Each structure stands twice: as C-alpha cells, then as structure tokens.
C-alpha cells in the first residue's frame with residue numbers, strides 16, 4: 400500500500416509540471432529535462448526485459464507505461480490473478496511474469512526437486528537484490544548473502560541441535576510473556592491478536608537467541624519487531640522505482656531512514672554483552688580453563704565464525720528477521736482458525752495435557768503432539784506466507800527438463816498450487832485439522848505428513864538446499880506457545896468476523912490480517928499448572 404501512496408503524488412507532480420507556461424525559457428528547460436529523464440526511463444523500460452524469449456511473458460506492458468509503473472501496480476494488487484492466468488495458459492510449463500523486482504520465471508511445482516537440488520540457483524543472490532543489500536540500513540540482507548552463509552550454519556548446526564535444551568527456557572519466557580500481554584482476567588477481552596502474538600514470539604525467540612538478560616530489554620524488543628516491517632515496506636517502496644533511482648530515493652523514504660538508526664542502536668545494546676563474553680572467554684583460555692558455554696546465539700556466532708569478521712548485532716537482527724514475523728504470522732493464522740473451532744480446541748487441550756503430564760517440556764512431548772502438528776501444518780497449507788516459493792537467482796545458465804534454459808542472472812520462483820491439489824487432498828479448500836494425523840497413520844504419506852517435512856505440496860518452508868533451516872525451532876516454538884495459549888485461555892471470534900480468516904495480499908506476499916481481533920479470557924488449566932512443569 401505504502402509504495403502506491405508514494406507513486407501517486409510523484410505522477411501527479413509530473414502531470415502538473417507539464418501544464419506550466421511554455422513561453423518561459425526556464426520552464427522549457429525544466430520540461431526538457433523531465434522529458435529527457437522520462438525518455439531514459441521509457442528506453443530502459445522497453446529494453447530492460449524479455450531476455451528469455453523462449454519462455455512466454457504473461458503480463459506484457461501496454462502502451463506508454465512510464466518506468467513500468469502500470470504493471471508494477473497491477474502486479475502489486477493482482478499477483479494471484481496473474482499466476483492463475485499463467486497456470487491456465489501454460490500448465491506444467493514455465494512462464495514469465497513482470498513483477499516489482501523485474502522479470503521473474505515462474506516454474507511449475509513438478510520442478511520442485513530439480514530446483515531444490517540445483518547448486519546454480521541461489522536464494523541469497525535473490526534476497527540481496529530484492530532487499531537492496533548494498534544500501535545503508537539494509538546490512539542484514541548483505542549478511543544473509545554472505546558467501547560463508549554464517550547465519551544459515553548457526554541455525555542449521557547449533558540452534559536445531561539445541562532444541563532439547565532450549566524448550567524449558569522457551570516455555571518460561573512464554574509464561575512471562577503471555578501473562579504480561581494477555582493477563583489473567585476472567586472476563587472476555589478483545590485484542591488485536593497479531594500484535595500480541597508478535598510480542599510473545601519476539602520475547603521467547605530473544606530468550607533463546609540472546610539469553611535471559613537482553614530478552615527483556617524493551618529497546619531491543621522494539622527494534623527486533625520493527626526492523627522486519629520497516630525493511631519489507633522500505634524495500635517494497637524502493638522496488639516501485641527504477642534501479643538507478645533507488646540509490647537516491649532511500650535517503651528520504653521514512654522506513655529506510657528508520658533502518659539506518661536501528662542497526663547502530665542494536666549495536667549499542669548487543670556490543671557490551673559480546674565484549675563481556677569475549678573477555679570471560681579470553682580469561683578462561685589464559686588460565687588454561689574451558690570457557691563457560693552460554694548456549695545461545697551470541698556464543699554460536701562466535702564459534703561458527705571461526706575468527707572470520709562479522710557484525711554481531713547485524714547477525715542477531717538477521718536471526719530475528721528470519722524468525723519472528725514468519726513465526727508470528729503462522730501462529731496468528733493457526734489461532735484465527737482455532738478460535739472458529741472450539742471442539743478442535745478441546746481435543747488439542749487433551750492431547751497437550753496428556754503429553755506434558757507424561758514428558759514435561761521435552762522435545763519428545765512436542766513431537767508426540769500429533770494433532771497440534773497437523774493443525775499448524777494445515778493452517779500453513781491453506782495460507783503459506785507467499786503465493787510462490789523457492790525464490791532463486793541463477794548464477795550460471797541452468798537448463799530445465801522442460802527444454803527451456805534459465806539464463807544466468809535470471810530469477811525464478813516455484814508455484815505452490817499443489818497445496819490445494821484435489822488429487823492429493825480431499826476437499827482441498829477446506830480446513831481439516833485432522834488431515835495430517837490421518838496422513839501420518841498411512842504408510843505412503845507418514846514421512847511427509849510432519850509439519851517440518853517439505854514436498855511439492857508443502858512449500859511453506861521452501862524445499863531443497865535452501866529449505867528453511869529454522870523450521871525445526873519454529874515448530875517447537877509454535878507448539879510451546881500454543882500449549883500455553885490453549886490451556887490457559889478460552890478464545891472466540893468477534894460476532895461479525897468472516898467464516899475463515901482473510902489474509903492480506905500484496906505482490907506475492909500473504910499475511911495474517913494484522914487488524915484481526917479475537918476475544919480471550921483466562922481459564923483454569925484442567926488441573927495442570929503448565930507454568931510449573
């Protein structure tokens with residue numbers, strides 16, 4: 400939305416500049432310059448695309464489309480319709496789509512395995528380009544694109560292997576956060592649910608990433624929640640402009656300006672902790688002792704970097720960015736579905752209480768919550784975070800089994816249409832909380848029915864070499880928070896709420912409605928003190 404608000408006045412200003420009196424030489428000069436700039440933009444517009452001529456483009460520019468604003472606008476608000484059109488015209492074949500990031504090749508979901516195992520198609524290259532990694536304020540995206548993939552290694556090797564150890568502290572922070580945000584009132588109260596969930600997820604994730612001290616620092620929490628939204632809105636606004644203009648525009652776009660103060664502020668908060676850790680470590684090593692292990696992401700980055708330079712504050716912001724809004728979005732979606740299904744909530748409470756009584760806050764307890772796993776997966780199946788998945792950029796020419804070639808420098812995405820395939824799912828458009836419990840009981844599908852499994856019909860975490868490495872932690876965090884929310888609170892939707900949650904759509908992105916409201920009230924915990932387990 401914001402990008403359009405910026406584009407409209409700009410066009411208006413251009414229109415006004417054309418109505419100036421022509422006898423004045425200065426005005427003529429101004430008009431001449433404007434015409435020249437527009438001419439250059441138009442030239443770039445016409446000549447800057449369609450390098451992949453064998454693959455059909457489905458949204459060809461019509462008439463005079465200054466700087467592609469016409470199709471950028473149409474893509475921003477009608478991406479779903481454009482994808483439907485492409486699928487109808489070119490079933491199981493690639494097609495091209497002009498997007499706010501330029502020309503993108505849209506691949507059919509039967510190519511998921513090929514794309515997932517392809518070394519010449521990189522996620523990081525695409526992220527760096529889409530999120531303007533070269534601009535000040537966007538350093539987090541430059542770090543995500545590091546050649547050594549430091550952040551990815553930390554998540555893959557250290558976070559995922561620590562899941563058993565971190566479940567209990569995670570639950571303690573969720574106890575604190577739920578009480579703080581949702582309270583203990585026995586009367587129904589109405590909340591904007593995304594806002595509350597975002598705070599709870601930010602607090603509990605920060606507990607795991609940064610330990611008990613920083614996770615309650617309100618400044619850090621504020622930055623950690625805001626950085627992602629500012630970065631996504633700021634970069635979307637920038638994408639509304641031609642490439643060359645972005646290097647100038649970012650200085651005045653409010654979201655980009657905010658990003659520029661957030662990184663230094665994050666450094667001010669994090670650096671003293673890092674320095675203290677380094678001092679303690681050096682002291683221990685000097686005495687010939689093994690340094691104390693803190694088992695949080697501050698330590699993990701120090702270990703995994705192996706002495707290579709990295710910016711610790713930016714690294715932590717990167718983790719938050721990958722983790723917090725994505726998890727909050729899915730949690731909100733799941734809760735919005737559950738608030739409409741009190742009988743399913745009752746079943747989930749029984750399962751949660753049974754498993755927690757048996758194993759406490761152990762990884763095994765969470766693993767055995769099969770109905771909860773299924774409910775979260777079903778929420779993600781019906782509404783993943785994007786209409787497409789597996790965003791990649793080719794670093795060499797990549798031939799496809801369909802005969803076409805993805806040229807070097809071109810970007811690709813894969814369709815998520817199999818999420819609603821009638822061949823794979825009965826009543827594919829209907830939410831069925833038990834769907835994946837049944838699939839887990841069936842030998843052919845038992846391995847792919849887990850929330851963390853990725854397949855061509857389950858692309859919410861991508862797939863292949865770049866599939867989300869944080870999904871194992873996300874699964875645990877989602878389950879721990881849902882245990883607290885379901886056992887401690889009753890939930891219901893507002894009387895005028897739609898039958899199912901309606902997501903926000905912008906370009907390819909799908910997002911839980913941040914203005915959706917739910918009613919909640921504290922309940923007795925069925926004889927189980929979930930905070931004391």
Ligand code: HEM
Pocket residue numbers: 522523550551554558718721722723725726729784788789790858859860861862863864865866867868869870872873
């Ligand atoms: C429900 C929550 C989450 C969702 C829906 C999600 C989704 C995704 C998706 C779609 C991708 C791209 C995968 C691909 O293109 O194949 C991705 C990548 C990534 N995610 Fe997540 N994510 C979530 C949580 C997390 C968490 C909690 C972390 C870290 C703690 C994390 C860290 C990452 C990283 C580091 C990558 C980049 C992988 C690479 O470059 O190879 N994510 N995520």
